[in-house]
Amino acid sequence: MGKWYERTEKPILTEDKKEIPDGVWVKCPRCSEIIYYKELARHQHVCFKCNHHFRIHSGQYLSILCDGEKYTEYDGFMRSENPLEFSDPVPYREQLVAAHQKTGLYEAIRTVETRLNGIPIHLAVMDFRFIGGSMGSVVGEKIARLADRSLEKGYPLVIVSASGGARMQEGALSLMQMAKTASRLARIHEKGIPFISILTHPTTGGVTASFAMLGDIIFAEPGALIGFAGPRVIRQTIGEELPEGFQTAEFLLKKGFVDAVVDRRHLKKTIDEVLKFYYA
Structure with missing residues (x-):
């Protein structure tokens, strides 16, 4: 075979x-x-x-909103210390170092001067990657300084929020930033300088309870979670089930807490139209 x-x-x-x-x-x-x-x-x-x-980070928002992706950044190297010597399984200083290594940033917010469709503005963008976008003393100080620059130059102020709230590692110092930022925004309002607040997913805690909800115009991205306490905490507190879609941008729009829910692809154009209305 x-x-x-x-x-x-x-x-x-x-x-x-x-x-x-x-x-x-x-x-x-x-x-x-x-x-x-x-x-x-x-x-x-x-x-x-x-x-x-x-969810996108601060650099991507800057690319979307800044003409030619060009801007001048302020206080980029300002960083938090550990004034309360906060003790945790992971020490606060190590958390700050890890957040910097992860993001390349020194804090949870970036503040810049730029142009949006030719209009000079001051822009602050929070970054959720940096310890959950939490607001400590440096975040509050950077917002306050940017607001002072808007007062000096008369430029509109735009803040993009993304935060889990005040930073517990700095205790009462974090909570003080709520009053600091709110007082600066009151001065901007008195001067007739427009402040546009943009709420992204998520915007919660002390940030919601201060500057994020003080805009002359408040926009939110579709589906963003917005509130003070989270749904689980509220459910446990009141002992009842919450309405469907509770604390979403769309729910808050129906209740009058935000002025519009804006698709990110139309965000720059929408801000431009509002600012042109202010200066018409």
Whole structure:
């Protein structure tokens, strides 16, 4: 019996399997659509199937809002100390170092002077990656200083908020920032300088209870969680189930707490229209 089963020709060779690098494709947490990351970035990190707004960081907001992505940053190297010698399983100083290594930032907010469609503005953007965007003494001081610059130059003030609230590691010093920022915004209001507040996911705690809700105009991104205490705490406190969509941007719009829910892709144009109305 012949060896008819033996291969007499060279086998067909296939290419080695190509590994897909992490981060090339992103799954939408709402509709489960698989999205090419670069395509998502072109849509300003908004799912083009269900309109879910992915959380983005301060640098990405600066790219969206600043003409030509150009700006002058203030107080970029200002950083928190540990005035209360806060003790924790992870020491506060180590948390600050870890947050800096993760983000490249020294604090949870960036303050800049820039132009938005040719209009000079002062812009502050919080960054949730830095200890949950919590507001400590430096965050409050940077907002206060930017507000002072707006008072000096007469430039509109725009603040993009994303925060879990006041920073517990600084205790009462964090809570004092609520009064500090609110008092500066009162001066801006007295001078007739517009202040636009933009609420992103999430905006909670002491930030909501101070500067974030004091805007002449308050915008919110779709689906953003906005409130003082979180839904779980409120549910446990009142002992009742909460309405569907409670504390979302859309719910707050119906109750009159925000002026408009604005798609991120239209945010710059919307701010531009408001500022042109002010200066018409």
